[in-house]
Amino acid sequence: MKRSTLYKDELIVQIMGMTDKLQRRFQSEGVDEERSWMLQQTDNPAVISFLKRATMMMLHVIDAIVALEPVNGIRIASHLGIPRGSVSKITRKLVQEHVIQMEYLPDNKKKIMFRTTSLGKEVSKVHLALHRHVNMNVHALLNRYTPEQLAFLAQVQSDILNTSLVKEDLASIKDDPPPAAENPPEAMDMRQAAQEDPIRDLLDMLHQLDSANLSKAKDLLQVVFFAGHNG
Template identity: 40%
Template sequence: MNDSSQKKIMDSFIKLMERESENDEEKQWLMQKSSHDTITDMIKGMTTLMLHVLDGIGRFEPVNGITISRQLNIPKGSVSKITRKLMAKKLIRAEFLPNNKKEVLYHTTLLGQELFNLHQELHKEMEKNFGQFLQKYSESELLVISAFLQDLAGTTFVTLEK
């Protein structure tokens, strides 16, 4: 591969990462599809990670923070911060087990369940559109793309000194 091709791939990769980090399309879609003004206002102040933690609670409830942390591959401390914010927004509630004051199980509230369902619709829409997008590639091209993405996901391009 020549330097020009490598530069084009690197530039495309950087554009993709920048687009992903500042992409509000998902939040815009959720706000457009919401029939509840309270939820629309809440979405504006939520991060993507908050939506994913709510989604994890909705999928696995009743669920504890450790399970959410493992399922979403995020630190337990982040889950604790986010669940406090979601409780403040009245999207989830915490249940303490009677014999164990440390164990907390999270449940969605009616409002949280509504946003969870809306988020599930978004993911169905994305899966459908992604499937349509992939149809322009042959099976052999998809195998190469898949291998590339798996390698990319397991690689870092930053070397830290020990």
């Protein structure tokens, strides 16, 4: 097996390991880190008490209600892309916590609508501040990289999102490059230039010669590089 192939396999194993660590961090450490940040942004005892018990999905539901109120469970589920049953369980809990309140439409007593209470609005304010803070830090982090590196990262993310890692038999595909992502022309040109190798440069130079000079170049290459192998 070629050394480059071994190195590539090592990188793939490293990336897969890092991906697993990132997933665990976002699922556990990330939640605790975000909760800690939010608790430092308020001195309201009621908000602090609720944030200590709240899940991230509860906070997302509160944000959706703030943005859409008055709103019913069906629209909340559609807005967040989660099952209606999950919304029903969360809204019942939020009503008990006095973070949201229910109301009925005057012409339809069976249709329940939700609004946030003053406590809910304060909780949402802190949570949205967290999102702005995180987005600012993500932008600062990614700004360290070149446009070409960011274009490559975007391509990898797009490939992963659009590929089933369960259904697809990707192991049967060798080293064919993935389809190019849609990138700005400048980024594509620079990335293509970076991929050029000395062999391509040499071929481009040879193509520019006429037949007479090409024959001379052939003789010269024969003398310089191959003469020692003929004896």
